[in-house]
Amino acid sequence: MRLLVRPLLMLTLALAGTATAASAQEAETLAGVPEIVSSASAEQPVRADLALVTLRFGRVGRTPAEAGRNTALAADSLRRMLRPLGIPADSVISASTWYWWRGRVEAIVANRSVPRWVEDGRGGGHRSDSTVSDTTFRVSESLQVRIRDLRRVGAVIDAALAAGITDISDVTFSATNTENEQREAIRLATQRARRNAEAIALAGGGRVGRTLRLSTDGNGAAPRSVPYDVLHLEAVTAEDAGGAPGSTVVVGPVLRVSATVHGRWQLVEGS
CATH class of the missing domain: 3.30.70.2970 (Protein of unknown function (DUF541), domain 2)
Structure with a gap:
């Protein structure tokens, strides 16, 4: 068993060293490349369910x-x-x-007074109220x-x-299912980020080259819950919502899924 483990360990170390060297070589190659950095966001509506x-x-x-x-x-x-x-x-x-x-x-605890008569032993007496506590x-x-x-x-x-x-x-x-809207928001944000990069490159007398890196911020996170009291509704009647006259009417809002994309592109000098 020992003879099998040592070659495997040496192979793992060799692969790790190769990957590290490749990453370092790539970073060294890109270090001198002019680049454009751009970010953009996009939203997609999604119906609350x-x-x-x-x-x-x-x-x-x-x-x-x-x-x-x-x-x-x-x-x-x-x-x-x-x-x-x-x-x-x-x-x-x-x-x-x-x-x-x-x-x-x-x-x-509720306190109440209970009247009672206290005799003095000489045929007389006086009233002395006592307090009784009732606990529920x-x-x-x-x-x-x-x-x-x-x-x-x-x-x-x-x-x-x-x-x-x-x-x-x-x-x-x-909204419990926003996968399609998340992807569409990411796609639109990516296109906007590239268009922004192209505008920057054109203004600087160059053009956009190959993509160096793309990343998302939040990956199109699902929308947060929206309190009903912050929504503004106009001219909604019970009949419009399918309810009986005089009944409470609540109309669900349209939520939004947002995504932000960060991109880096090579800047090619000259048009």
Whole structure:
């Protein structure tokens, strides 16, 4: 086994040395080559296909267990209300993150006065009120609703309001499949970067030669979620969105995928 390992190690070192020498030779060759450096960005629109909204609510009970049971029943009732809207149970998940239990159970102490009569032993007495503390417990819950049919966003909000839930987060939108738009943004950014390089070369009395290097910045990263409250909507009615008059209407935005390309080209003197 030892005889097999040593030649393999020597071969690996030899290949590494060859690659290093080739890289150094290439760098030395390009060191004296005049070059043009250019960058450009491009965007592509992409339709949002996922909406997220968080619903926060709570229920009370005489004990923590009773409050927790009432909260669980309210969550189950909400899931049943959303099911006819095309929202499956596994799309209504807990929205709590780290330390999710902290703050979920709250003790509510209410003091009240209880009047009582204190006898003095001589047939008389006086009134002496005492303070009694009543303790109840409140368990809070946060559920995130994932909506893939964006036409149902308004209906989900209406269902939450009908269930007595008023703590409703902003609606955020995202796109789950942006591969084609990412590639198109990279292609357009590359073309723009080269055109910029050609303009620079022409202005300097030269022309663009061979490509030395191309790289992307972010590689066309997926778009971030956009809060609904920052969007501007005009002249949208319930009838336009396919909803009933008086219902909540939410229109999904068009997101954008962006890409930045950095390029280096050889500068050839003279036109």
